[in-house]
Amino acid sequence: MSRPKLGTLLLVSASLVAGSSPALAGLEAARALVPHRAVYDLKLRDVSERSGIEGMFGRMVYEFTGSACTGFTTNFRFVTKIDTGEEMRLTDQQTTTFENASSGQFRFDTKSYTDEKLDKQVTGEAKDDANGLKIALAKPDPREVDLTPAKFPTEHMLDVIENARAGKRFFEARIFDGSEDGDKSLMTSTVVGLQQTPAADDPDAKSAGEFSAKPYWPVTIAYYNEDGKTDALPVYRMSFKLYDNGITRDLTMDYGDFVLSGTLSKLELLDKQPETCR
Template sequence: MEGGVRVRQHGFGWLAAVGISLSLCMPAAAEPLPIQMHRAVYELSLGRTEMASDINGLDGRMVVEWQGGPACGGYTMMQRMVMRFGGEGGGVTSDSRLSTFETEASDEFSYTLTEYLGGELTSREGGIARRGKDGRVTLEREGEEVVTLHPETLFPIASMRAWIESMRRGDRIFEQIYFDGTEEKEKRVSVFVTGPGTSPTASGVKGGELLEELAGWNTHASYFDLDNTEGLPDFEMSFTLFANGVSSDLRLNYTELEIKARLSEITFFSEGPC
């Protein structure tokens, strides 16, 4: 669509897919937080648009699936986001596919991001990030020079574990430095826990009976470039985060539009296959 908004996948896959069966008030665990594998399906719709945008309609679906576990040496994630945009110049369909692998120790993270627009391949990129024994974090992309990321950079699994630990301590505001392959470099993420969520947000979710029994927290995250200390965030996201790590009622705020993602179905897996 001429003049349309390019909406890339952002770091919300782990929010939708990581299962942590823990309570906010529990003491800090000595062992890494356990992660329950599952598939989450979200129905997408248009929230708000700015005057500068020519988009007047949006629908689609996002599916996120995690497999693997400690016995497998790490976790694989597949995330696909298909959206149909409507506008004055007609309509177009975008299709973004992200696949990743992160080791259990979170010392290596690989990813491939493929994007289609109107059925035509527009980009395919990927790389491998590694954390050395000296703490140095490097990112290698095919055909490009190796770059160094911030030494405190977390990959998706480690990021979620740190996030949950902060919430269990009762922290309401905290920050992370985060990389998931959807941007050129790492981002600084400011997280605000705005209040308790409510279990009725899970009503109507196929396979979501477990969610009705869990506490939830309303959460807002803002993503910034590392050198952006005072400006507006590049991307914002709000959602309800349940105590097992599943998210619902996502709102993805880009510069010119907001996308709503409603959890419609969830399937929990046993650990594996490897």
Template sequence: MFRAARGAAVFFCLALALPCSVEAGTIAPHRALYDLSLASARASGGVVGVQGRMLFEWGDACDGWTVQQRYRMRLSQAQDDEVEIVSSLASWESKDGMRYRFALKKKRGDEPEEEVRGSARLDGPGRGGRARFVRPEESKLDLPRGTVFPSTHTIEVIRRAEAKEHFFGRRVFDGSEVEAPVDVSAFIGPAKPAGGDGVKPAAGEAGKTRNLADRPGWKVRLAFFPSASKDPLPDYEIGLVLLDNGVSSDMLIDYGDFTVRARLKELEPVRGGC
């Protein structure tokens, strides 16, 4: 979102020729609102407070999955003034996982707004491809073999969790930077029985929201490593409860020096475009 515009977006069956129990109909298009706060911090890190909100929407556009993610976060540091970080990410990914479009805008404090926008295509399942960026102007990037896009990755996490697998790695490209895909290691922990988490529904959506939240899931931890990095430690990690319909419950985003909690506050279904 700071890097996690990258992280929270990188949740989302295709890469292996294995049976896939997660079909398009089982993913629930939804809109989720999270409160952001500081969970923990090292004294040497300098971060003393975090406040903000994140809105995440996963939609079904018939021919593809759409993701909208917006957040505004105020970061307090011991030796400096507060810094406000604002980010907006919009993406579309074809349901066969081969095509991807993305647009990201981000701003930190008084720095000029950054914009990353473009598209990517893979040559086939398990094969490489190429990303083209409109901004930065006419940049290109080769995508290595085994690259997947975010929605495909999240669906694969669910599929492997249902198969009682506990660990796998995947190379994920989300378009948030003109950089090679990140290596994401997924650790799938204990299953969580169905049962709502007391999430507040949007007005008039109480029953539908209960149906969204009242699903089984798993504790998942995702570790993000820059491509070709020799550092044994990840750049950052995300821990969450991932339900079998694609809804993510409370998250912990661990940057090493400090950890941000994203607590799910509101949840509502989103109508598909079909």
């Protein structure tokens, strides 16, 4: 899942084959991803006085489609209503990304609205290069940026599952997801808990439908500025329950001055494309 942002701010299975090559293992892991559309109801969980926020609620829609052969497309919408005590403000972020790990390509387009007026659009593409990542931005201003090597979002989440299956509970990685101004990568630290089975009184599990009783991993990912240190405070932290089919629920999004919770309210499985790689 991409990092959810708020206005100007803003998941996946691996089934590795023992003894296979890294390339084959990566392909098999990507083939296990389940195309789906998930809707999350958002509410304010905690807030500090310095945030200037008195109330907030909203909805997030996450749609994941594609295949390991053709690449994966993510459509993401994050809408919130914010009560500042003086006014109500509507924020709406709409993001579309395409990622093809085999060709090392990542495209992104994000539009951010406030009260239905476009504030910002960031459009561009990233390409793996022998020396790192080459970023070509088209909007708001055409320019090129060179970055150190980094993982793309789906690639990173496959690493999360691989580490979870291997029993590795903590790892760090640099990622690029096209967020903010699309010209920086982020350092991440990921903590994966022991696999658990949903409790009988888990209020969020029933929304997962046929997967409601399946085991999951509790995951927390902290994001840091690319030049920051992971022993400092993160700029953002996200926690969620991750099923081994790529579906997530029970989200917590910590922005520092305030925390949002996301409850899975609707889950729809989408058609899977044929896996015919050339």
